[in-house]
Each structure stands twice: as structure tokens, then as C-alpha cells.
Amino acid sequence: MSEDKAPIQKFSLDRLRAGDRVEFARFVEETSPAIYRLALRILNDPQDAEDALQETYLKAMRAIASFEGRSSLTTWLYRIAVNEALMMVRKQRPQIRVEDEPEDEEGEAGQGMQIVDWCCLPERELVSDEARRFINMAIADLPENLRTTFVLRDVEGLSIKETAEALEISEMNVKTRLLRARLKMRESLSSYYAERMQEGLA
Amino acid sequence: MEGQLSCKHLLGNLSDYVDGELAQEFCAEIERHLAECENCQVVVNTLRKTVEIVHLTSEEIMLPEAIHHRLFACLQIPEPKRADPSE
Numbered sequence: 331m332s333e334d335k336a337p338i339q340k341f342s343l344d345r346l347r348a349g350d351r352v353e354f355a356r357f358v359e360e361t362s363p364a365i366y367r368l369a370l371r372i373l374n375d376p377q378d379a380e381d382a383l384q385e386t387y388l389k390a391m392r393a394i395a396s397f398e399g400r401s402s403l404t405t406w407l408y409r410i411a412v413n414e415a416l417m418m419v420r421k422q423r424p425q426i427r428v429e430d431e432p433e434d435e436e437g438e439a440g441q442g443m444q445i446v447d448w449c450c451l452p453e454r455e456l457v458s459d460e461a462r463r464f465i466n467m468a469i470a471d472l473p474e475n476l477r478t479t480f481v482l483r484d485v486e487g488l489s490i491k492e493t494a495e496a497l498e499i500s501e502m503n504v505k506t507r508l509l510r511a512r513l514k515m516r517e518s519l520s521s522y523y524a525e526r527m528q529e530g531l532a
Numbered sequence: 533m534e535g536q537l538s539c540k541h542l543l544g545n546l547s548d549y550v551d552g553e554l555a556q557e558f559c560a561e562i563e564r565h566l567a568e569c570e571n572c573q574v575v576v577n578t579l580r581k582t583v584e585i586v587h588l589t590s591e592e593i594m595l596p597e598a599i600h601h602r603l604f605a606c607l608q609i610p611e612p613k614r615a616d617p618s619e
Binding site: 351352354355356358359362363366367370371376380383384387388391443445446447448449456457461462465469480484485487490505508509512513515516519520 | 575
């Protein structure tokens with residue numbers, strides 16, 4: 331699909347609430363590519379992403395009758411999807427769960443940062459198959475609270491406000507988590523691309 | 533220069549800066565700092581590129597036809613005909 335994120339509300343809430351299966355099918359058809367992408371980015375495993383996708387819509391189907399419309403339908407769906415994906419994360423590897431980052435404002439930003447300008451690497455290096463696998467892993471290695479924020483904002487393209495609604499946290503909190511997630515991703519990619527630059531020189 | 537923006541201060545506002553969400557005066561202050569601080573230039577450029585690459589590679593993730601099919605079967609809802617099947 332060409333859109334950056336799930337399309338804005340264009341479904342009949344009354345029909346959805348009444349259990350109209352054709353309307354629900356339209357809803358699933360429109361939103362499932364984005365929900366699958368979110369699940370795959372959080373879980374980095376196609377089978378787990380499929381399970382999370384199915385669970386999301388099963389749950390949405392059961393809960394839609396009581397949807398109150400305080401957030402948009404899409405944001406509500408993202409909230410369910412994030413929770414399902416996180417449940418799957420905990421099943422996936424309970425023993426090696428990446429701990430959440432503490433929420434305090436004063437981060438360690440700036441300490442031991444990689445200063446390598448890899449932006450000039452050719453496109454084929456930046457998005458090679460190996461680089462893509464590395465990016466998938468780097469996202470999956472983010473602590474859960476940073477990963478969900480990063481995926482909603484930078485993968486799905488939700489606004490800060492929508493991300494805050496989907497995660498039920500403050501906008502300030504979204505911004506703090508987003509900055510940390512982006513800095514961590516920048517560090518990971520910098521290490522990876524710095525090696526590619528070294529190889530290029532060798 | 534007294535009162536000049538520090539690298540740490542810039543880092544704290546980096547996300548908002550690359551998202552274009554800062555007030556114009558503050559952006560100008562950041563840009564003055566960037567003009568003189570090569571390290572911060574690299575951090576800003578690579579952070580921007582990081583977000584861009586993640587976005588780019590994520591856009592290519594498609595819902596495979598088989599997973600789409602199993603989803604509709606599991607929900608027991610009518611599967612619409614897909615105009616542009618993606619694999």
C-alpha cells in the first residue's frame with residue numbers, strides 16, 4: 331500500500347458497532363497492511379506478526395460495540411495492536427526481555443556517541459539486504475517502551491498526539507522516548523555503517 | 533560566546549529539530565551552533581538519515597497474500613477482492 335499510515339476514519343461506526351461483517355471486512359482490508367507492518371517491526375518475526383495481527387482483529391471485533399470514540403478508530407486499533415504485539419514479545423522471549431528505559435527526563439544523551447558521517451555511503455550500501463536485516467534487529471533490540479513509540483511515530487507516521495493517545499501516555503513522554511529511541515537507532519546504524527566504510531577503504 | 537547553545541542542549545531538542553517542530557528563533561540558534569560544531573552536524577545528519585532509512589525500508593513491508601487470506605478466514609468475514617495483490 332502506498333499510504334504512510336492507516337487511512338483516516340471512513341467507516342460507518344454505527345454499522346461496525348452493530349456487528350456488520352461486511353463493514354468490518356472493509357475496515358480490516360484498509361487497516362491490516364499497517365497493522366501487520368507495526369507487528370512485524372515490533373516482533374521481527376513473520377509468524378509472530380501474523381499471530382499478533384489476528385489477535386488484534388479478534389479483539390477489535392469483540393470490543394467494537396463498546397468503542398466510545400474518544401480517540402479515532404485507527405488510534406484505538408493501534409492501541410490494541412501494540413498491546414497484542416507486546417504480549418507476543420513476552421511469550422517470544424520471556425527470559426531475555428529487554429528492560430524498559432527509565433522514564434526520567436535527564437537521559438545519558440551525548441555520552442559516548444559515534445561521530446561518523448556515513449550519510450555519503452551509496453544507496454545500495456545503505457539499504458542492502460544485509461543492512462535491512464541489521465535495521466530489523468536494531469529496532470527489535472530497542473527496549474519495549476522505546477520500540478513501540480519509535481514504530482508508531484517513525485514507521486507508521488503517527489503524529490506525537492496520536493502516538494500519545496495510542497500508548498496512553500503524555501505527549502512529553504512520547505517526545506522523550508522518541509528522542510532516546512532515535513538516538514539509540516542512530517548509534518546502532520552508525521556502528522554498522524562505520525564498519526561498511528572501513529571495508530570500503532580496505 | 534556567552535549564552536551560546538551547548539551540544540547537550542542541542543541533543544535534547546534534536547528530535548523536535550529534525551521534525552521541524554521548533555520555534556523559528558530556536559532553529560536559528562541551533563543552526564548557528566551547527567555552523568561551528570562539526571560533531572553536532574554529523575549527529576544531526578545521521579539522525580535524520582536514520583529516520584529516513586527506517587521509514588523507507590518500512591514502507592516496503594507488504595501484507596503477504598497468504599496472511600491476508602488467513603486473517604479473513606480466521607475472522608470469518610468476507611474477503612474483498614484485492615485490486616493490487618502485494619507479495
